[in-house]
Amino acid sequence: MKYAVVLCDGMADRPVPELNNMTPMQAANKPNMDYLASKGEVGLVKTVGAGLKPGSDVANLSVLGYDPAIYYSGRSPLEAASIGIDLKPDDVTLRCNLVTLSDEPNYEDKTMVDYCAGDISTPEAEELIKYIDEKLGSDKFKFYAGVSYRHCLVWAKGEPHPGVLTPPHDISDRKITDYIPKGDYIAELYDMMKKSYDLLMEHPVNKKRIAEGKRPANSIWLWGEGTKPKLDSFKGKFGKSASMISAVDLLKGIGKCAEMNVCQVEGATAYIDTNFDGKVQAAIDELKKGQDFVYIHIEAPDECGHRAEIQNKKLAIEIIDEKILTPLIAYLKDCGDDYSVMILPDHPTPICLKTHTSDPVPFLIYRSNDEKNSGVSTFCEETAEKTGLYIEPGCTLMNRFLAE
Structure with a gap:
């Protein structure tokens, strides 16, 4: 089994008047995400627990299966790593x-x-x-x-x-x-x-x-x-050889501290002009080398949320769907192994606030060997809530994803 997480930083949002009161996720044309949601498992996950600040540090640790209450020692030490x-x-x-x-x-x-x-x-x-x-x-x-x-x-x-x-x-x-x-x-x-x-x-x-x-x-x-962080190795914790693909030092630092293979992608800017093609190719190359798990972190939706760039945030989601998911899914289909894909934001970055919130975020898990009719036709905040599936604490989601 091969595993791929596509982490769309800050993708979740609130209804935007300029988008006919839809969220960017609802307004975006994202056929890959919608198909995977229709054949997989969709719900909400609480990535930022009570009393914690809704930063990408806490939220990504949680998504990766590390309980922030145990492992979090601050944001900047991860970047320093x-x-x-x-x-x-x-x-x-x-x-x-x-x-x-x-x-x-x-x-x-x-x-x-x-x-x-x-x-x-x-x-x-x-x-x-x-x-x-x-x-x-x-x-x-x-x-x-x-x-x-x-x-x-x-x-x-x-x-x-x-x-x-x-x-x-x-x-x-x-x-x-x-x-x-x-x-x-x-x-x-x-x-x-x-x-x-x-x-x-x-x-x-x-x-x-x-x-x-x-x-x-x-x-x-x-x-x-x-202060100096101490993370268990991802492989030691979950039994999967893992790689991190990101443009930002925070995620690269988490990867290094978790003893993941951290990829360097030329032209990765952490904005909507990032090298999407290079990032997905890095993930495919890691899987070809025998890695079990890749974590593709894309900062662009978050940056657009902070800047209140409505159309760019919608566009970022569409580009992720086209330039990340299309080649990734094509490779996984052709490689001959069963595969699982998880797609989610780490936290919301509502355009109306221009900063993070700790609201639960939508997630989808698709397994090639367990397609089902989820009843969900589009992947967004509203449909995820309607399924009734709710995961808390968020650090337990990775165990659910990696379960075979």
């Missing part, structure tokens, strides 16, 4: 976004204009993060470059719970006054954030971006603190 940072047990890591803030004189009066600094390119971002490390780094604080706007700060012998730190994508278009880091140990963190604004505004990379009509990456924003 992907970047290749050798963390010490008493290090604290933080996600360091490059963001665009408005230009009010006082830092606390500024507005979060763009949590991703206009999709800044990785080479530009790397130059800026190296500059910030030169100016603000020390034996205590070290900045590491990641991908696009996503980077990492390591706080040597830091405080494991430094205070209240807000994800920048939660406060798009809001004044940051009420979201400034708070707590007993964060004065130095906030001081670096403030200093970064003056440093970055004068950097040649940003001057060039402004001249080209692009948004400057004019501040760092620190959040997502955590």
Whole structure:
């Protein structure tokens, strides 16, 4: 049996007036998903348990079968693992976004204009993060470059719970006054954030971006603190050799910590312009090499949700259906083995909110050796709820999927 998970990050949503009060899942043309749903098992799964923040870290751990209450130690340590940072047990890591803030004189009066600094390119971002490390780094604080706007700060012998730190994508278009880091140990963190604004505004990379009509990456924003993670190996836990295909360091880090084979796909951007063809080919290549399980993570629907890009979110779902599922299913049919496919988001990212929620998400499981009439004609939030199948906690879904 071969197993493939297609994780459509943030795909679930709420009815959108501009889509005739349909969700993007309902409005999208997705014949592959709909067919698999009609011949498989459809329901809702609670990927984010009570008291946990609805981040992709918690939700993807849950989907992969790792109980966040046991395994979760923070978001940024997982990203640090992907970047290749050798963390010490008493290090604290933080996600360091490059963001665009408005230009009010006082830092606390500024507005979060763009949590991703206009999709800044990785080479530009790397130059800026190296500059910030030169100016603000020390034996205590070290900045590491990641991908696009996503980077990492390591706080040597830091405080494991430094205070209240807000994800920048939660406060798009809001004044940051009420979201400034708070707590007993964060004065130095906030001081670096403030200093970064003056440093970055004068950097040649940003001057060039402004001249080209692009948004400057004019501040760092620190959040997502955590400590060194400890995950059981996926193969040891489930008995399946596994591979991770993703464009983002968070998922690559989870894969590395779970001792999965982590694939690098050229042109994978984590947005709607990502290399969909390359990602599905990487998954097929892994299965050809003998891997039992592939996890194809696609960030595009989530990014479109954060940016309130209605048509792009619908389009992202359609592209996943066409460019990921069509070749994947064709390969699985031809390979001669029985196969199972699971499709789901990790969490909703409603366009009306531009951030994550902890609502249950729809899932489908299709088994080539157990086709059935599910009574579902289209895969969406509404049909999943109507089946009455509800999985909680979400970390038990992987056992259900892998059961033969």
